[in-house]
Amino acid sequence: MTILLVEDDEVIRRSVTLALERYGYRVVSAGDGLTGLELFREGRHDLLLLDVMLPGLDGIGLCRRIRETSMDPVLMMSARGDALDVVSGLEAGADDYVVKPVDTAVLVARIRSLLRRAVYTPAAPPAAGRGRPERSGADGQTLLVFGDLTLDTAGLEVSLAGRPVALAPTELRLLLEFAAHPGTVLDRQTLLRNVWDYGWDGDSRVVDLCVQRLRRKIGADRVETVRGFGYKLRR
Template sequence: MPRVLLIEDDPAVRRGVQLALRHEGHEVFAAASGEEGLERFRFIRPEVVVLDLMLPGIAGLDVCRRIREQDQVPIIIVTARGDDVDVVVGLEAGADDYVVKPVRARVLEARIRAVLRRLGPPASTSARPRPETHGDLAVDRAGLTVTLRGEPVLLAPSELRLLLTLSASPGQVLSRQQLLEAVWEHSYHGDIRLVDACVKRLRGKLGEPGGEARYIHTVRGFGYRFVAPAADGSARTAGTAARSAGS
């Protein structure tokens, strides 16, 4: 039974979401503030965190950052303003997905199921006995681990699934919509901010500071492509496609 930590200060919303998630079979623990949420997180060790951004005391964004510093548990943020910068800032703080108030129980449950499935490899890839090597980057699909220059890279579920999806076909351009469907399982014409924010976080963890794209290249007007560096540091992709897009 997946454990869910719900951090929400509104009593009515908190009770409603608790009842709905328990009805779906989740074990739900609730907190009414950021401080209480962080305290309960340390003792509960939930499988998923549902986090309201507008909290008294420690703000939701700071809670998200603190949790992400110590754990890669899936985090779904709740915001009252879906078209606001709150969404982008929340995603860049480490959240895996978001829902907009008023929270619809079926939508939230679908997002929870999706982030839990994200802990496994994409359905389109098969487990391989040995890690793939892309320059300094090693991707172990069977063990779901990533190392960079021999050091482990801690990735949130959405970041790991995004890397697995992109690196499965080096040189192939995947649109934002394709990535949204493959990684977040959003089958509708969804919110590409999820993709762009996750790419930004992933690039940072792969040692691509300041927008320098070594592994994940932007193909303007289309989407993203994974580029496997050769031993000499140059890009290695199929054909001449790797040279057609800017970084």
Template sequence: MAETHVLFVEDDDVIREATQLALERDGYAVTAVGDGLAGLEAFRADQPDIALLDVMVPGLDGVSLCRRIRDASTVPVIMLSARADSIDVVLGLEAGADDYVTKPFDGAVLVARIRAVLRRFGHASGQGMGGAYGPNGGHGGAHGGQGGYGDGGQDRPPGGGEVLRFGELEVDTEGMEVRSAGRLVSLTPTEMRLLLEFSSAPGTVLSRDRLLERVWDYGWGGDTRVVDVHVQRLRGKIGQDRIETVRGFGYKLRG
């Protein structure tokens, strides 16, 4: 199995060098750069398996870089922010990031978060990174492998390989395709996992904590804003009224 390739964009020299060394000791191949424009160039040249982007980098800020990456790929992105309460965290998630880590971070926490994201995208079983589910070529990713839920020992998606229908919404849990009013919908692997979780229990209220555990693979408490922003993004693709907010409890998929 080839080394997992990490793109790390961070303008603080000390943090960048220390984190690069820590990741390399853990077996990752790392391309580390100090500004957003260099990060975009490295992404295009190297086709990394995952990108770690500091929000406040010169040249092209991390949020804008995330948007540029997401326009071209569904490779997982983790944003790094110095403030957990910063609006930049939400902006990064809205731009397409899959998760975020607050600085200063412990190296073990960062590695655990990277592993969790890569497991969700199917990389842990030796497969290539997942691409979009939908009109842009099925599951092919940066390395041409299978994405999301593959056959290499990963968890199978909820639903067990059938076409689930909720009004005009169709979810093919075997072919990993989603249609709304007959139109093929393009979802990132994280969005697909989120929809599959909802589809496994239509009409049932799912708490944010459950979604963090089942979709984001958190074995610890996480920031529920990650869930809220991804639900918002998913609604924008399958219909605003398809996922209902149940105040104080969570979300449910309308049947």
């Protein structure tokens, strides 16, 4: 597994590189956003680890440029956990974020979680008769159909009115989680546990902002907010 690390602090860059290499990852690193963008375009990486504050092209701008052509997992690092940094990073298309200084074990756990999402294989569909809108395609794949929104759970493809929809790994997992429980309200802690692979008693903005991104791609009215409880996919 190859990780592209973009961090301007040389000490942090070296220490994170050494720590990740001890866990068996190959690390390619850059000290500024423009160099990071060049490295991203030149090679294939399984995950991108981006600092928010970078010279030249900051991490937010770099994430946006990456999302123009790639849905590879992106993990942002924020020095202060500042609300604006976190929100901006997630809105730019990042899948998750950590606050520096971050414990190596926590960082690796987040990386592993993102990599699991990137190779996500959905569970077998529940038995028929439970109200789930599903049908089998001609080639045997299972399709979930919600009006003009179709999910191919075998091919992990989404289409809206017959046109493909490009979703980042976390967005796809989130949609599949909703689709597995249509009409059921899912609270943020449940989504963090099932989609992000961890429980989190604090900041749930990562869920809210991923829902916002998903709505922009599949339609704002498809995922309903149940105020005070969570979200649900309209049947």
